Amino acid sequence: MKSLLKTLAVVAVAVPAVAFAAITGSKHDLSSTNTGVDVHSSGTNPTDQICIFCHAPHKAASQALIWNHTAGTVNGFSGGQTVAGTSLPTAVLPPSKACLNCHDGTVAIGDVNSTTTANGGAGVLTVTTVANHTLAEKLIGYALVGNGTNLDGNHPVSIPYAGAIYNAKASGVSSGNAATDYTGITNSCAGSPSGICISAAGGTLPLFAAQAGDTGGVECGSCHDVHNKLNNTYFLRVTATGSAICLACHKK
Numbered sequence: 001m002k003s004l005l006k007t008l009a010v011v012a013v014a015v016p017a018v019a020f021a022a023i024t025g026s027k028h029d030l031s032s033t034n035t036g037v038d039v040h041s042s043g044t045n046p047t048d049q050i051c052i053f054c055h056a057p058h059k060a061a062s063q064a065l066i067w068n069h070t071a072g073t074v075n076g077f078s079g080g081q082t083v084a085g086t087s088l089p090t091a092v093l094p095p096s097k098a099c100l101n102c103h104d105g106t107v108a109i110g111d112v113n114s115t116t117t118a119n120g121g122a123g124v125l126t127v128t129t130v131a132n133h134t135l136a137e138k139l140i141g142y143a144l145v146g147n148g149t150n151l152d153g154n155h156p157v158s159i160p161y162a163g164a165i166y167n168a169k170a171s172g173v174s175s176g177n178a179a180t181d182y183t184g185i186t187n188s189c190a191g192s193p194s195g196i197c198i199s200a201a202g203g204t205l206p207l208f209a210a211q212a213g214d215t216g217g218v219e220c221g222s223c224h225d226v227h228n229k230l231n232n233t234y235f236l237r238v239t240a241t242g243s244a245i246c247l248a249c250h251k252k
């Protein structure tokens, strides 16, 4: 009986570990306990919380997404149009701007409005990184903003998806026909903030309705799942192997 109780106790301890959400232990788990990743909280003002780097329940920096991180200085593309004639936004919408807070490399990763739920005060959480890699290099990667000024050189975001009405205007895609160049939209898509998505082998790519009147557009979160390490490398919703993620939207 004693040993049975012991076994039960072990099981009871083990279960919550299994139930952990998929952000736990990922590169977006910047808590002090996640020592397995290069960038995590440590030093003088560490936190064992995960969400606090991005969302705070109180005293967040802004209401949208109860966003807690200090904004960076990169807002969008320098202007101009895509080859199909869609305007590239000089200010991307909140879901993509949120990523740029850290990924434009202009603000410290730990620069948040509310450091903990207990003190709710403004402050900077200390994060650390490995020595052989500068933080800027790691966050900007080879894909993102290199000049600290704009988003030029990156796949368009905060743009309409072909066939969807976005930002109160129809898609600017010249074909005007989702069936020709782009995969059709799936309606009633669970887990998509707009309710619509692109269904692909191995995953779905949600479209965002980032402001009133929007029906569905492409944001960083269409291709990446910020909370989910269980997806493919780079938090991708569909694998980049064979460019599957590109072929999910583009009929090429």
Ligand code: HEC
Residues within 6 Å of the ligand: 021, 023, 028, 029, 050, 051, 052, 053, 054, 055, 065, 095, 096, 098, 099, 220, 221, 225, 226, 227
């Ligand atoms: C590294 C930044 C980051 C961290 C850490 C983070 N989030 Fe988010 N979260 C975002 C962004 C960005 C969005 C906007 C939607 C998107 O782009 O997927 C979002 C959206 C959300 C949403 C609304 C949309 C949805 O997906 O349901 C909820 C709820 C949410 N986060 C909860 C959490 C919780 C709970 C935690 C901690 C366990 C957490 N987030 C940690 C960045 C983060």
Ligand code: HEC
Residues within 6 Å of the ligand: 081, 082, 083, 084, 085, 086, 155, 156, 159, 160, 161, 162, 171, 172, 173, 198, 205, 218, 222, 223, 243, 245, 246, 247, 248, 249, 250
């Ligand atoms: C979620 C759907 C989606 C995915 C996934 C996607 N694209 Fe796109 N892509 C679009 C949309 C929408 C546009 C904008 C079309 C327009 O309005 O001009 C676009 C535009 C482009 C353009 C034209 C850019 C310009 O400025 O003229 C290229 C090239 C491109 N995508 C390549 C890619 C590649 C390569 C991948 C994979 C890494 C990819 N796309 C993944 C939806 C997607």
Ligand code: HEC
Residues within 6 Å of the ligand: 027, 028, 030, 037, 038, 039, 053, 054, 069, 095, 096, 098, 099, 100, 101, 102, 103, 109, 138, 139, 220, 221, 224, 226, 233, 234, 235
């Ligand atoms: C609070 C700061 C913060 C925010 C906000 C944030 N990230 Fe990150 N992101 C990081 C850090 C730190 C890393 C890990 C860098 C490293 O270890 O090389 C990272 C890594 C990544 C990676 C690479 C993952 C890998 O496996 O190498 C991707 C992709 C990424 N983030 C996308 C996003 C997207 C998309 C958003 C918004 C939806 C976002 N991030 C928001 C801090 C942030």
Ligand code: HEC
Residues within 6 Å of the ligand: 096, 099, 100, 103, 138, 139, 140, 141, 142, 143, 144, 155, 156, 157, 218, 219, 220, 221, 222, 223, 224, 234, 236, 240, 245
């Ligand atoms: C159309 C799809 C798409 C969109 C939209 C998109 N990404 Fe990515 N991203 C990718 C793919 C695919 C990769 C993997 C590239 C590779 O394998 O070389 C990637 C890689 C990354 C990486 C890792 C780069 C590295 O070299 O370490 C980061 C960070 C990242 N994306 C952030 C973002 C942010 C922030 C946004 C919004 C401003 C965004 N992505 C929008 C498809 C996308």
